[in-house]
Amino acid sequence: MQREDNDHLVISSDPNHPANLIPELCRKFYQLGWVTGTGGGTSIKQDNLIYIAPSGVQKELIKSENIFVLSFPTPKYPPSDRKYIRKPMGLKPSACTPLFLAAFERGAGCSIHTHSQWAVLVTLLVEKVHGKGACFEISNVEQIKGIPRGRTKTGMLGFHDTLRIPIIENTPFEEDLTGSLEKAMEEYPDTYAVLVRRHGIYVWGDNPAKAKTQCESLDYLFQLAVEMHKLGLPWI
Amino acid sequence: MQREDNDHLVISSDPNHPANLIPELCRKFYQLGWVTGTGGGTSIKQDNLIYIAPSGVQKELIKSENIFVLSFPTPKYPPSDRKYIRKPMGLKPSACTPLFLAAFERGAGCSIHTHSQWAVLVTLLVEKVHGKGACFEISNVEQIKGIPRGRTKTGMLGFHDTLRIPIIENTPFEEDLTGSLEKAMEEYPDTYAVLVRRHGIYVWGDNPAKAKTQCESLDYLFQLAVEMHKLGLPWI
Amino acid sequence: MQREDNDHLVISSDPNHPANLIPELCRKFYQLGWVTGTGGGTSIKQDNLIYIAPSGVQKELIKSENIFVLSFPTPKYPPSDRKYIRKPMGLKPSACTPLFLAAFERGAGCSIHTHSQWAVLVTLLVEKVHGKGACFEISNVEQIKGIPRGRTKTGMLGFHDTLRIPIIENTPFEEDLTGSLEKAMEEYPDTYAVLVRRHGIYVWGDNPAKAKTQCESLDYLFQLAVEMHKLGLPWI
Amino acid sequence: MQREDNDHLVISSDPNHPANLIPELCRKFYQLGWVTGTGGGTSIKQDNLIYIAPSGVQKELIKSENIFVLSFPTPKYPPSDRKYIRKPMGLKPSACTPLFLAAFERGAGCSIHTHSQWAVLVTLLVEKVHGKGACFEISNVEQIKGIPRGRTKTGMLGFHDTLRIPIIENTPFEEDLTGSLEKAMEEYPDTYAVLVRRHGIYVWGDNPAKAKTQCESLDYLFQLAVEMHKLGLPWI
Structure with a gap:
């Protein structure tokens, strides 16, 4: 009967198994101030399974056994074919799940959502300057090289x-x-x-390492941009 | 005779026992800069007992054996019925105890007091703009969803x-x-x-996890509010 | 012969022994950014011995065996009666030693020197406003209660x-x-x-716990004062 | 055959062996925000070998086995005589390698590259005031004493x-x-x-301890300089 809970999907001695990596990433993101007060979340896609952190919990205390698992046959399958094959009792999957899925449908292997204050402040500064529909723009900073050129391109x-x-x-x-x-x-x-105005950011990548380091590079750039703004230095 | 000290009330192998959780929370709050220099405190109510951190000690070094225990038969009992059933030698209970009790009388399960600089700065900025007696107000920030709608209401x-x-x-x-x-x-x-002007904040919640995450969400909002003020962005 | 090195003076299983406590305090101070790049130092007086951190080393990596020990018969003895009874090979005692001694002569049990940026910025802001010979002044902040009224008085x-x-x-x-x-x-x-202008601060206390928590309270107040200045809020 | 990989060059139980020290330093630099998002790097020269961190990886997760080793007979040898005698599979040496070598050719024992935001902001502030090609200058701050007088001189x-x-x-x-x-x-x-404008800083020293503490002292001064600028305080 234990098998029906699909607990085996989240039990592994490999530190890079998604059920071990999500708690570890969440602990790091907590230290960085990105997932304060149960905010934010992380999800990893491996093979045809999606591993999702639970909603509304202290992110630095997540355990492997708290991880949801969703079957995700292929991006082309209709959403109705997706179903939770592991639901930890008493928990709900991250409210960001539909947003994480949007990234997975486009080929991502890991998706991260943070409430980073630097991200929020940048959306407020752009709001002030450009009005709605704008995007954050920055150039001529080395750390930009931490972001890939794009899904349809190669290199950074x-x-x-x-x-x-x-x-x-x-x-x-x-x-x-x-x-x-x-x-x-x-x-x-x-x-x-x-970026989501007054909220935070969604970042994804081909795999967990890329999603995390791209998220770090972006946060670095947002922090730098806020400090540059305070010092009267332009972003472009 | 050891029993008379009621040491058994603070000895448990359960990390979520209040006598273990208070030291752990205080260590986290120290890392966050909330209880610098012996400031601040934490108290947990479980069943009819209230567990209280000691006063005037290094908060990151508190041990289970330093925890005070107060009997708290029911909120309706007269205060004279409350008495310390465990007093660690050479220590005094947190000076915040009467304030923690005010929260417990209203149904809280955990109460936290911090000297967070963001909280203090927010009280100074409100005073500067609105004068004394005002309250801090903010809207249209995602992290607000980390705060419950209220004791008499449901949801966030x-x-x-x-x-x-x-x-x-x-x-x-x-x-x-x-x-x-x-x-x-x-x-x-x-x-x-x-909030207490030029002092800090008292935060409480239904249980330790809620009190802590609500405290984190509020601190996030205070920090954001100070940064928004520096950047000339309004809170409402 | 080993005895001649007086190694026994710095070997103890008690975590509160000065030779264990100094390395632990220095690690904490490094985390707080107070002793960056070999700056700063710490010294503890116990009985008639003074334990001193070495000079010019990475403060987060100090070991018990790196600690100097100075005999300090009584404050009234002439300085010539003081001598190092333990000198770790290849190291020099902290350049702050004469300043630490000045505090010990006045009854202190522990003395701390940091290069905290908040302390340095406060000395620059006071310089700007009042000229030389001034002192930092602040009132109406709760954290002030973390500082004792004075050597000749009781209470905080x-x-x-x-x-x-x-x-x-x-x-x-x-x-x-x-x-x-x-x-x-x-x-x-x-x-x-x-405070030492453009340099840092010397803080002392009756014992290591008091010196450390007083140092934390002061640093909290300096940080708050700098932020208040940025926000146009007066210190008094 | 294992010998051909020269794995023995990076296996040591000595924590100060370059192959152990580079991962440890990178973890510290990650905590300090200096090597966010795979940025930055570290290299150590010992005897005639240069140990180099890999490129494009999470710097806080580097292991000894990821370290490159380059033979470096003497500074005077033509660069063509230098060759990698250990190349971990699937990795590339840090893109900073030619810059690290420039320091080693001038007698350094350790070279560090960070993307510290304080360093970047300082280059932007100097550009704003003095135009391109200028240098950062500061005086009358105690922490300056953490920087040696120069290769051709003695003392700090x-x-x-x-x-x-x-x-x-x-x-x-x-x-x-x-x-x-x-x-x-x-x-x-x-x-x-x-300093490299809009990028970061290269710091070197006679040995790893000196390179690290000099890098810390410089970063302290850059942070202080940015805060001084915000407060309208001159650097000289």
Whole structure:
């Protein structure tokens, strides 16, 4: 009967198994101030399974046994074919799940959502300057080279390239962001991240290491951009 | 005779036992800069017992054996019925105890007091703009959803709701804050926190996890609010 | 022969033994950014011995065996009676030693020197406003209650009291600060700390716990004061 | 056959062996925010071997087995005599390698490259005030004493000395910085660091401890300089 819980899907001695890696990443993100107060989340896709952190819990205390598992036969399958094959009792999957799926449908292997204050402040500064529909833009900073050129291209952005991260408006319910997130993904087919005004950021990557390091590089750039703004230095 | 010290009340192998959890929470709060220099404190109510951190000690070094235990038959009992059933030798209970009790009398399961600089700065900025007696208000930030709608309501605040945290004036002796804290609790029956001008904040919750994550969400919002103020961005 | 090195003076299984506590404190101070790049230092007096961290080393990596021991018969003895009874090979005692001794001569049990940026910035802001010879002053902040009223008094400062920390001018050689440090100690007989302009702070206390928590409280106040200044809020 | 991989070059139980020290330093630098998102790097020269961290990996997760080893007979040998005698499979050596070599050719024992935001901001502030090609200058701060007077001199800089760190312009490819880095090294023969505009800093020292503590002292000074600028305080 234990087998029916599919506990075996989250038990592994490999530290890189998604059920071990998600708790470890969440602990790091907590230290970085990205998932304060149960905010944010992380999800990993491996083979045809998606591993998802639970919602509304202290992110630095997540255990492997708290991880949800969703079957995800192929991106082309209709959403109705997806179903949870492991649901930890008493928990709900991250409210970001539909947004994580949007990234997985486009080939991502890991998706991260943070409430980083630098990301939020950047969306407020762009709001002030450009109004709605704008995107964050920065160029001529070395750290830009930590971001890939795009899904349809090879290699990383160059020092003189302009990094553009679209900003979508927040909605009262997180799942209602899915439409505008997907629209931003279509308008910016090469982006690996979407900022959500007054909320945070969604970042994804081909695998957990890339998603995490791209998220770090973006956060570095947002922090630098806020400090540059305070010092009267332009972003472009 | 050892039994008379009621040491058994603070000895447990369960990491979630209040006598283990209070030291662990205090270590985390020290890392966050909330209980610097012996400031701040934490208390947990479980069944009819209240566990209290000691006063005037290094908060990151508290041990289970340093925890005070107070009997708390029911909120309706007269205060005279409350008595310490465990007093560690050479220590005094947190000076915040009367303030923690005010929260427990209103159904809280855990109460936290921090000297967070973001909380203090927010009280100073509100004073500067609105004068004394005002409350901190912010809206349209995702992290607001980390705060419950109120004791008399269900669910969490929404993105477009305005979070209001009352601010009371500080007094020379911490216990003298009790009257104005209770008054603020009555004026704002749905609040889970009260700011103390030039001092810090009291935050409580139904249980330790909720008190901690609500405290984190509030601190996130205070920090964001200070940064927004520096950047000329309004809170509402 | 090993005995001649007096290694037994720094070998103890007690975590509160000065030779164990100094490395532990230095690790904490490194985490706080107070002793970056070999700066700063710590010294503890116990009975008639003074334990001193070495100079010019990575403070987070100090080991018990690196600790110097100085005999200190009584404060009234002439300095010539003091001598190192343990000198780790290849190391020099902290250049702050004469300044630490000035505190021990006045009854301190532990003395800490940090290069905290908040302390340095406060000395620069006071310089700008008041000119030389000034002292840092702040009042009406709860954390002031973490500082004792003074050597000749009992209890802690109150919320409405004004905390005053004298500021002395820096000198090219650290030991040359001793004269002006002692002068400041005489002018401010109740102070437990002296700021050094463009350099850092010396803080002492009756014992290691008090010196550390007083140092934390002061650093909290300096950080708050710098942020208040940025936000146009007065210190008094 | 295992011997051909030269794995023995990176296997040691000595924590100070370069293959153990580089991972440990990278973990510390990650904590300090210096090597976020795979940025930055570290290299150590011992005897005639140079140990190099790999490129494009999470710096806090580097293991001894990921370390490259380059033979470096003597500085005077033509570069063609240098060759990798250990190349971990699937990895590339740090793109900073030619820049690290420039320091080793001038007698350094350890070379560090960070993307510290304080370093980047300082290069932007100097550009804003003085235009391109200038150098960062600061004086009358105690922490300056953490920087040696220079390769051709003995002792450390004094409190009243002016610390000067040259700033070179960034290039799209990291290896293309080598020429201007070497030019700056010749123009400033006593410098132990070169800032790269909008990029970060290269710091070196006689050995790993000196390179690390000098890097810490410089970062402290850059952070202080940015805060001083915000507060309207001059650097000289």
